[in-house]
Amino acid sequence: MTKEVSxxxxxxxxxxxxxxxxxxxxxxxxxxxxxxxxxxxxGAILPKSIAFQEREGNxxxxxxxxxxxxxxxxxxPSKGVEYFIKEELPLLKKANNTIIVSLMGxxxxxxxxxxxxxxxxxxxSALEINLSCPNLNNGILFGVNQDKLYELIFNIKKNTSKPIxxxxxxxxxxxxxxxxxxxxxxxxxxxxxxxxxxxxxxVDKQVFRLGNTMGGLSGPAIRPIVVRMIWEIAQSVDIxxxxxxxxxxxxxxxxMLLAGASAVQIGSANFFNPxxxxxxxxxxxxxxxxxxxxxxxxxxxxxxx
Amino acid sequence: xxxxxxxxxxxISGNLIENINLNDNYYRMRIKAPQIARKAKPGQxxxxxxxxxxxxxxxxxxxxxxxxxxxxxxxxxxxxxxKGTQIMAKSKAGDLVxxxxxxxxxxxxxxxxxxxxxxxxxxGIAALMPLILESKKRGIAIYAFLSAQTGNLLLCSNEINSIxxxxxxxxxxxxxxxxxxxTNFLQNVLKEEVIDVVYVCGSKRLTxxxxxxxxxxxxxxxxxxxxxxxxxIGACKGCVHKTNDGYKRVCKEGPIFPVEEVIFDD
Numbered sequence: 395m396t397k398e399v400s401x402x403x404x405x406x407x408x409x410x411x412x413x414x415x416x417x418x419x420x421x422x423x424x425x426x427x428x429x430x431x432x433x434x435x436x437g438a439i440l441p442k443s444i445a446f447q448e449r450e451g452n453x454x455x456x457x458x459x460x461x462x463x464x465x466x467x468x469x470x471p472s473k474g475v476e477y478f479i480k481e482e483l484p485l486l487k488k489a490n491n492t493i494i495v496s497l498m499g500x501x502x503x504x505x506x507x508x509x510x511x512x513x514x515x516x517x518x519s520a521l522e523i524n525l526s527c528p529n530l531n532n533g534i535l536f537g538v539n540q541d542k543l544y545e546l547i548f549n550i551k552k553n554t555s556k557p558i559x560x561x562x563x564x565x566x567x568x569x570x571x572x573x574x575x576x577x578x579x580x581x582x583x584x585x586x587x588x589x590x591x592x593x594x595x596x597v598d599k600q601v602f603r604l605g606n607t608m609g610g611l612s613g614p615a616i617r618p619i620v621v622r623m624i625w626e627i628a629q630s631v632d633i634x635x636x637x638x639x640x641x642x643x644x645x646x647x648x649x650m651l652l653a654g655a656s657a658v659q660i661g662s663a664n665f666f667n668p669x670x671x672x673x674x675x676x677x678x679x680x681x682x683x684x685x686x687x688x689x690x691x692x693x694x695x696x697x698x699x
Numbered sequence: 700x701x702x703x704x705x706x707x708x709x710x711i712s713g714n715l716i717e718n719i720n721l722n723d724n725y726y727r728m729r730i731k732a733p734q735i736a737r738k739a740k741p742g743q744x745x746x747x748x749x750x751x752x753x754x755x756x757x758x759x760x761x762x763x764x765x766x767x768x769x770x771x772x773x774x775x776x777x778x779x780x781x782k783g784t785q786i787m788a789k790s791k792a793g794d795l796v797x798x799x800x801x802x803x804x805x806x807x808x809x810x811x812x813x814x815x816x817x818x819x820x821x822x823g824i825a826a827l828m829p830l831i832l833e834s835k836k837r838g839i840a841i842y843a844f845l846s847a848q849t850g851n852l853l854l855c856s857n858e859i860n861s862i863x864x865x866x867x868x869x870x871x872x873x874x875x876x877x878x879x880x881x882t883n884f885l886q887n888v889l890k891e892e893v894i895d896v897v898y899v900c901g902s903k904r905l906t907x908x909x910x911x912x913x914x915x916x917x918x919x920x921x922x923x924x925x926x927x928x929x930x931x932i933g934a935c936k937g938c939v940h941k942t943n944d945g946y947k948r949v950c951k952e953g954p955i956f957p958v959e960e961v962i963f964d965d
Contacts, residue, residue, distance in 0.1 A: 404835070419935070419936075420930075420934060420935065421934055422933060422934040424933070425932050425933035425934055425951060426709060426934065427708065427709075427710055427799070427932065442936070445847065450945055450946055451936060451939070451946060453925070453941070453946075454938075454939055454940065454941075454963075455927055456936070456937045456938070456939060457757060457927055457929050457935065457937035458899070458927065459756055459757050459927070459929075460756075461754075462753060462754060462756060463756060464756055464757065464929060466929075466934050466935075466937060468935070468937060471936055471946065474722075489876075556960075600797075611757055613753075614753055614756070642753060661754070662929070663755060664934065665758075665929040665930040665934070665935055666746075666748060666753075666756065666757050666758050667710075668710055668799070668930075668932065668934075669710060680894075
């Protein structure tokens with residue numbers, strides 16, 4: 395069968411050869427089962443959030459499997475930005491020509507320093523701002539407070555010329571307001587969404603199952619919530635969306651595209667199937683051919699009110 | 700290039716050859732997966748799933764309990780305890796097994812090792828078995844110190860009996876061997892002779908005792924650690940354990956660590 399279908403997507407200033415990329419924190423270039431050729435097939439590559447200074451992360455247990463999902467309280471361990479540029483970026487550069495770097499900070503100056511530091515690196519295509527890591531003292535604050543969110547994105551923009559992707563927290567009452575705020579502050583793209591805050595208790599030992607007490611829920615359990623959020627935003631805010639949450643097959647990714655996402659990240663599914671991203675790319679292509687579309691653009695946001 | 704090509708683990712399907720109930724809810728499973736069996740080393744592990752519909756969500760880690768590179772098979776020992784192992788317990792020869800492996804660093808047996816002690820609690824013996832067999836092959840004398848809740852949970856004791864110099868048992872209920880700490884027997888041996896390397900698996904408490912004995916008698920000691928894992932390949936940073944050098948991933952930097960490096964909080 396000749397492949398005539400285009401998987402290319404545009405997200406504002408970002409052009410991707412296909413919509414599939416890893417979700418931050420679920421992929422490590424230094425321990426992937428994918429070879430160079432396979433890594434190059436991804437729409438983009440996105441390593442775990444980096445911090446300016448080295449940080450250890452949370453005490454264990456850091457993960458806890460739940461029904462159809464996974465709670466994590468890893469807490470963004472990072473070897474710092476200098477290590478990232480020296481050791482990790484060269485490997486990423488060889489693997490894929492679209493590199494999105496996820497940034498983590500404890501304060502506005504922290505984020506701004508990091509964004510400024512990375513601005514001269516031509517290999518980096520865009521910055522994703524981790525507004526909502528539930529495992530950090532102040533992390534969730536930016537994601538759930540409109541004023542803080544605006545202030546953060548607005549200030550980061552002053553320190554970088556790279557496209558800004560705001561990764562929103564789903565732990566809010568109206569995700570549309572957060573999307574609009576991110577846009578008004580200067581974000582060109584949004585990622586919907588980070589993990590949902592959760593908790594699990596061992597009733598036998600009567601202890602919390604996570605070392606950090608609370609953690610972020612990911613996996614198939616949260617997907618319908620994310621699909622709804624993508625759709626809600628797509629109906630009301632004019633900004634390109636990257637969908638993420640519980641995708642483990644092409645059908646799941648297509649659901650997000652139909653709801654209005656222009657790209658899709660794959661997270662915890664990488665843990666049980668390190669080849670899942672490639673399978674999803676192939677599956678989307680087959681779907682488009684079967685449904686006789688010429689381009690993936692034809693299905694993005696197809697579902698209207 | 701700095702990528703570790705040679706040691707990239709494989710993601711493949713294997714075939715279940717047999718699944719035997721040893722006693723109570725303990726099972727031994729033999730899996731045919733030649734590409735993994737030929738690369739596997741004592742102390743390493745595989746991530747395994749035989750469930751559909753993402754329920755449970757993750758694969759499970761299992762140490763190699765037996766490695767047969769000639770027949771392309773390996774064995775794992777497991778206890779039926781939760782959703783995943785319940786499905787495993789019901790599985791039959793011919794069933795498909797999804798695997799990622801071999802994973803982890805594996806045991807080191809230093810050159811010129813004359814004798815070793817293996818210290819295991821319950822199913823912890825599984826991770827030590829290939830090491831015991833490899834040591835036997837190299838002509839190294841083996842002292843085994845096995846502990847369990849009850850006598851019938853002293854797994855593989857016949858096999859270990861037949862290849863070890865000496866075997867010491869303790870059970871919590873005294874149903875086989877003595878009551879009390881199996882490391883007391885190790886201490887008695889250490890008073891009499893030099894043990895080159897001690898390997899331990901299956902109990903934090905035993906590992907802490909080994910560390911105390913190590914301070915006194917100065918031997919090499921390694922522990923095989925167990926943690927909940929999501930990916931098994933180092934990507935998720937979920938399975939860390941505290942060490943003198945910060946948090947380390949049990950799946951990647953481990954599961955085998957020098958005993959003196961590991962920090963136990965409680």
